Amino acid sequence: MNIDMIRAAQKRLRGHARVTPLMSSPFLDEIAGRRLFVKPEGLQHTGSFKYRGARNAIAALDDETRARGVIAFSSGNHAQGVALAAAEHSVAAVIVMPSDAPRLKIGNTRALGAEVVLYDRANEDRDALGARLAAERELTLVKPFDEPLVIAGQGTVGLEIATQAAEQGYADGDVLVPCGGGGLISGVALALAAEAPGMHVRPVEPEGFDDVARSQAVGEVQRNARLSGSLCDAIITPQPGDLTWPVIDLHCGPGLVVTEDECLKAMALAFTRLKIVIEPGAAVALAAALFHRDRVEGDVVTVIASGGNVDADVFVHALERFAK
Amino acid sequence: MNIDMIRAAQKRLRGHARVTPLMSSPFLDEIAGRRLFVKPEGLQHTGSFKYRGARNAIAALDDETRARGVIAFSSGNHAQGVALAAAEHSVAAVIVMPSDAPRLKIGNTRALGAEVVLYDRANEDRDALGARLAAERELTLVKPFDEPLVIAGQGTVGLEIATQAAEQGYADGDVLVPCGGGGLISGVALALAAEAPGMHVRPVEPEGFDDVARSQAVGEVQRNARLSGSLCDAIITPQPGDLTWPVIDLHCGPGLVVTEDECLKAMALAFTRLKIVIEPGAAVALAAALFHRDRVEGDVVTVIASGGNVDADVFVHALERFAK
Numbered sequence: 314m315n316i317d318m319i320r321a322a323q324k325r326l327r328g329h330a331r332v333t334p335l336m337s338s339p340f341l342d343e344i345a346g347r348r349l350f351v352k353p354e355g356l357q358h359t360g361s362f363k364y365r366g367a368r369n370a371i372a373a374l375d376d377e378t379r380a381r382g383v384i385a386f387s388s389g390n391h392a393q394g395v396a397l398a399a400a401e402h403s404v405a406a407v408i409v410m411p412s413d414a415p416r417l418k419i420g421n422t423r424a425l426g427a428e429v430v431l432y433d434r435a436n437e438d439r440d441a442l443g444a445r446l447a448a449e450r451e452l453t454l455v456k457p458f459d460e461p462l463v464i465a466g467q468g469t470v471g472l473e474i475a476t477q478a479a480e481q482g483y484a485d486g487d488v489l490v491p492c493g494g495g496g497l498i499s500g501v502a503l504a505l506a507a508e509a510p511g512m513h514v515r516p517v518e519p520e521g522f523d524d525v526a527r528s529q530a531v532g533e534v535q536r537n538a539r540l541s542g543s544l545c546d547a548i549i550t551p552q553p554g555d556l557t558w559p560v561i562d563l564h565c566g567p568g569l570v571v572t573e574d575e576c577l578k579a580m581a582l583a584f585t586r587l588k589i590v591i592e593p594g595a596a597v598a599l600a601a602a603l604f605h606r607d608r609v610e611g612d613v614v615t616v617i618a619s620g621g622n623v624d625a626d627v628f629v630h631a632l633e634r635f636a637k
Numbered sequence: 638m639n640i641d642m643i644r645a646a647q648k649r650l651r652g653h654a655r656v657t658p659l660m661s662s663p664f665l666d667e668i669a670g671r672r673l674f675v676k677p678e679g680l681q682h683t684g685s686f687k688y689r690g691a692r693n694a695i696a697a698l699d700d701e702t703r704a705r706g707v708i709a710f711s712s713g714n715h716a717q718g719v720a721l722a723a724a725e726h727s728v729a730a731v732i733v734m735p736s737d738a739p740r741l742k743i744g745n746t747r748a749l750g751a752e753v754v755l756y757d758r759a760n761e762d763r764d765a766l767g768a769r770l771a772a773e774r775e776l777t778l779v780k781p782f783d784e785p786l787v788i789a790g791q792g793t794v795g796l797e798i799a800t801q802a803a804e805q806g807y808a809d810g811d812v813l814v815p816c817g818g819g820g821l822i823s824g825v826a827l828a829l830a831a832e833a834p835g836m837h838v839r840p841v842e843p844e845g846f847d848d849v850a851r852s853q854a855v856g857e858v859q860r861n862a863r864l865s866g867s868l869c870d871a872i873i874t875p876q877p878g879d880l881t882w883p884v885i886d887l888h889c890g891p892g893l894v895v896t897e898d899e900c901l902k903a904m905a906l907a908f909t910r911l912k913i914v915i916e917p918g919a920a921v922a923l924a925a926a927l928f929h930r931d932r933v934e935g936d937v938v939t940v941i942a943s944g945g946n947v948d949a950d951v952f953v954h955a956l957e958r959f960a961k
Contacts, residue, residue, distance in 0.1 A: 328804075331658060331660075332658075333658070334655060334656075334657070334658065334680065336655075336680065339721075339749070353912075355912035356658065356660065356911070356912060356913070360912050397663075417909065421664075424664065425663070581949070584914055584952070585741065587680070588677075588679035588684050588913060588914040588915075588945030588946075589680070589912060589913060589914065590908055590912040590914065591912075621912030622912075625905070625908070625909070625956040625957075625960035625961050628908070628956065629953050632949040632952065632953050633949075636949035637949050637950060
């Protein structure tokens, strides 16, 4: 993994992935106690940053391999990214999804033309299931995070942050990133280490699923005790990845942990102040910047809001509780 | 009014107004029956395009005039645009707002540092009230739409559409624009007449408040019978403006009219498919593209979603009814 792969991904994605804006609001600055910038990847195609990595990985396959089709396992955001990128290349996509994934994500993945195979998140091994299907049908597995081309695609978010921060007149401060398997944060950390080394990348996770923060604290990979039961479905993974963990360990500052209520409150504030939709798991970084300001360093903080694929009832719940 | 004023506004706004993206979704294309692009001005500072015109008008004042302060009358979006632009120039702003404006807009305007004066929309003449306050305090009136510098600022939306449409590979089709007093549509129409003359600008209004469509139909200015009682508060004005009407009459195609329910449904679809917040009055153009497709011309349609300042209870209502 290196910066050249991320720059190559940026070229490959040009004209396909959206360059998302870097947003701010004086009202959010006040709550955060410093300047706060939000990178809203919910505005990306398929509603999350995952399209970047999926498109980069599928575009990089040789024609013959790609023509046989791809397979992915995902709670929903990677699923949609792979489904759209496969459809854009006119190749088949099989997506293995947990049966408790949000209805919206399952429905969208199907509507984008993919074949969806559901599994039980608590009792089945999605990696084994994915590997078996891939072998049977000669499909190429597009891993959700532990794959260099995927990490490189997600890293383009970091290149954009470096450029847009410079336009806003800053090149330092904490960069808070929602963290599941670590594909986004490791790509962003590599990009910023090269392009804006004054910026300090830190993972954010929901309470009870803080495998990365605990891994950082003890210096080796820790697992989550539970793998379901969180509103933050998008970023619940067993443990950091084999490729992503060394990057996190080397490049990232201490992890932050937020509650589900803080995520819902951040979603309500993003609705009111930025007019964007953020899903719970994607709101952890904004929640940390707003409600854990004493743990954040610098005069300016950048947060990634990594996706917006939230069912209406959850969003209504956030607004009912925190926007009225 | 001419294209040079709009280009000058674009220079003046550079680094201040956000260049909003041009968004799309295959799911919305399918409903619209053609390619559909959305320009989400809710992502602009203060949550609507109004910041563009306000900032342009205030930036263009001579220093001495500006230092005495500005005044504006507005149901809320122009209010916030003027309040922020005045605060950015460190000058006072007095905003005359109808007492039935959304709480969020009144609260935001005050929080941006402006002095808010409320009036009764049905029984008081806001123009007379504004003129009196302006005279008493030597404030410069920043009109919401019938002012060349304001129209020029709003026209920068049109310049961006021309550029972004070219990037997407198109230069024609209907461009549907939410229309109140006509500041946005006349600026956009002038910009596109110069930069993308194959595009066909058309106003969209809510049922019962279709003064512009009726004015177009008979060839002279018509008034609305009512001035309140619509969810689409942002675009309810008595009649097209003295400066905006001739531009609309000359450059724009026939107006479209949508129902409030269609606006709410469009808001729910924008939540689900684009992850953006649109307010009811700003959703009229998207509603027309989605639900009146037989009245729209061309293989591609561009709609402006002009703002996102909606109270949470109205947004929840839209989701409860149309996103579950």
